[in-house]
Amino acid sequence: MSPNESARLPPLLLLHPEDNIVVARRDIAAGERVELDGESFLIPATVELGHKLARRALAADTRVLKYGAPIGSMKTAVARGEHVHLHNLRSDYIPSTTRDGTGGH
Amino acid sequence: MGDAGMRGFLRKDGRKGIRNVVAVAYLVECAHHVSRLIVQRSGADDVHLIGFPGCYPNKYSLEMMQRLCTHPNVGAVLLVSLGCEGFNREQLRRHIAASGRPVDLLVIQQSGGTTRTLNAGLDIVRRMRAELAKQQAVPMALDELVIGTVCGGSDGTSGITANPAVGRCFDWLIEKNAACIFEETGELIGCERIMASRAVTPELGREIEACVDKAANYYRIMGYGSFAPGNAEGGLTTLEEKSMGAYSKSGSSPISGLIKPGDIPPRGGLYLLDVVPDGEPRFGFPNISDNAEIVELIACGSHLVLFTTGRGSVVGSAISPVIKVCANPDTYERMADDMDVNAGRILNGAELDEVGREIFELVQRVAAGEASKSEALGHQEFILTYKQFEPIGPACLPAA
Numbered sequence: 439m440s441p442n443e444s445a446r447l448p449p450l451l452l453l454h455p456e457d458n459i460v461v462a463r464r465d466i467a468a469g470e471r472v473e474l475d476g477e478s479f480l481i482p483a484t485v486e487l488g489h490k491l492a493r494r495a496l497a498a499d500t501r502v503l504k505y506g507a508p509i510g511s512m513k514t515a516v517a518r519g520e521h522v523h524l525h526n527l528r529s530d531y532i533p534s535t536t537r538d539g540t541g542g543h
Numbered sequence: 544m545g546d547a548g549m550r551g552f553l554r555k556d557g558r559k560g561i562r563n564v565v566a567v568a569y570l571v572e573c574a575h576h577v578s579r580l581i582v583q584r585s586g587a588d589d590v591h592l593i594g595f596p597g598c599y600p601n602k603y604s605l606e607m608m609q610r611l612c613t614h615p616n617v618g619a620v621l622l623v624s625l626g627c628e629g630f631n632r633e634q635l636r637r638h639i640a641a642s643g644r645p646v647d648l649l650v651i652q653q654s655g656g657t658t659r660t661l662n663a664g665l666d667i668v669r670r671m672r673a674e675l676a677k678q679q680a681v682p683m684a685l686d687e688l689v690i691g692t693v694c695g696g697s698d699g700t701s702g703i704t705a706n707p708a709v710g711r712c713f714d715w716l717i718e719k720n721a722a723c724i725f726e727e728t729g730e731l732i733g734c735e736r737i738m739a740s741r742a743v744t745p746e747l748g749r750e751i752e753a754c755v756d757k758a759a760n761y762y763r764i765m766g767y768g769s770f771a772p773g774n775a776e777g778g779l780t781t782l783e784e785k786s787m788g789a790y791s792k793s794g795s796s797p798i799s800g801l802i803k804p805g806d807i808p809p810r811g812g813l814y815l816l817d818v819v820p821d822g823e824p825r826f827g828f829p830n831i832s833d834n835a836e837i838v839e840l841i842a843c844g845s846h847l848v849l850f851t852t853g854r855g856s857v858v859g860s861a862i863s864p865v866i867k868v869c870a871n872p873d874t875y876e877r878m879a880d881d882m883d884v885n886a887g888r889i890l891n892g893a894e895l896d897e898v899g900r901e902i903f904e905l906v907q908r909v910a911a912g913e914a915s916k917s918e919a920l921g922h923q924e925f926i927l928t929y930k931q932f933e934p935i936g937p938a939c940l941p942a943a
Contacts, residue, residue, distance in 0.1 A: 447891065447892055451703065451890075453703065461699060461703065461778070462699075462778075463890050464890070486778065487699070487700065487778070487871065487872075487873060487890075488698045488699020488700045488777050488778035488779075488853070488871065489699055489778035490699070490778065490780070504784060504787065505702065505787050505788075505791075507733070507734075507737075507783075507787050508733070508783065509733075509780070509781050509783050509784035509787060510780060510781040510783060510784065522780070523775070523778070523780050524775055524780055527780045527781065528781070529768070529780075529781035529782050529783060530733075530781075530783065531732050531733060531759060531768065531781070531782050531783055532732070532759070532762055532763055532767070532768035532770075532782050533768070534768065534770045534774075534775060534780065534781055534782060535767050535768070535770055535771075535772065537772045
């Protein structure tokens with residue numbers, strides 16, 4: 439597949455129908471228009487390959503589903519399309535670690 | 544010839560090796576340098592350095608060294624001792640000799656120091672290689688292979704591309720009755736119920752749940768989960784998210800057994816390797832780096848190891864070839880020389896089955912003698928540390 443063809447693939451991946459997050463298939467720049475659940479959506483902030491965005495608005499303590507399986511709970515509420523990561527998602531098992539020892543705790 | 548041109552070196556225990564290496568093993572850190580010099584100055588790619596750094600005796604490390612020194616890929620062993628360490632060198636030597644392999648032991652304090660031991664070691668290795676060169680390989684079938692899988696430097700692509708592609712490959716290998724091992728129960732926290740439901744008996748399912756509970760407890764006491772900063776930089780947020788991605792390496796076959804480091808799968812099928820020590824945490828983190836996991840997979844008889852990586856690992860291993868399956872297309876672009884398979888192209892439209900098939904075929908070619916990328920680059924990392932385990936319970940390996 440040529441780079442041109444792959445650029446036409448939808449930039450957001452829904453891994454399981456029950457998921458409430460989607461995954462960036464490639465780096466997506468802020469301001470880019472992408473398709474989210476069949477609707478055109480304006481990406482608010484640049485997101486890197488492999489990172490997660492909220493598929494819909496999520497309240498605090500919402501269980502986040504990826505691959506149809508729980509991967510943690512929201513620490514704070516997020517809007518649709520917002521980056522879901524260490525700053526707003528916590529493990530329901532063991533806190534994640536970062537080099538400065540703060541992330542996830 | 545065997546399946547896909549595969550051939551192996553037949554050992555006395557009936558297993559076959561896809562390589563025929565001379566292992567030089569130091570039995571304490573104090574003998575490491577002399578052993579490394581022997582390996583380097585031998586100038587041969589098939590002389591590999593392994594060893595154990597500690598001076599205190601440890602049942603696990605003795606058993607691991609016994610398994611590694613009698614691994615089917617190992618044809619002969621030179622043991623190098625300083626002389627005063629706690630390692631039971633005579634038991635290890637007897638164990639290797641009983642396996643029918645040439646074995647020799649040098650004790651640096653008795654040989655007269657660094658230079659004399661080095662020269663004696665080089666003579667021994669030369670003789671061993673000449674002897675191994677006379678061995679004829681025999682045809683080998685897929686049902687004689689043991690394949691391990693590990694992930695390292697995982698990111699948000701790992702669970703979407705490389706890991707499920709390895710899972711497909713595992714399903715096809717198991718269809719051919721190969722034994723496949725997946726591991727790191729601490730990286731499967733969150734998957735315990737799904738895994739238990741795939742066990743061939745309910746009793747095995749309960750053992751699997753208990754071993755993941757043990758792992759969660761162990762990591763909680765350590766204060767860290769098996770989650771590195773690079774995982775987060777690559778888009779993974781939580782341990783259970785990383786687990787779900789890692790879990791897909793196991794494919795969809797039933798789980799035939801739960802084994803511990805050094806246990807060899809009794810027959811074809813899918814096995815979960817419990818790498819987290821038993822009892823109260825005593826010697827630190829279960830596996831301090833990816834190679835500690837690879838060494839345990841090899842001690843369980845793995846002829847080769849499928850290593851999936853998103854951020855980009857470069858490691859290989861002593862004894863068994865490591866095949867790199869790169870999950871992230873950007874990483875592949877940056878580090879193609881180190882990567883055997885570009886699974887990241889799944890994100891650009893390639894089919895999972897197509898990449899799974901590529902891995903399946905590469906396994907057979909590497910088993911037939913083709914060098915993997917890390918092998919050709921001379922990667923022979925090895926690490927073994929202190930641990931303690933109880934033997935597995937009777938429910939862990941249900942009869943076929």
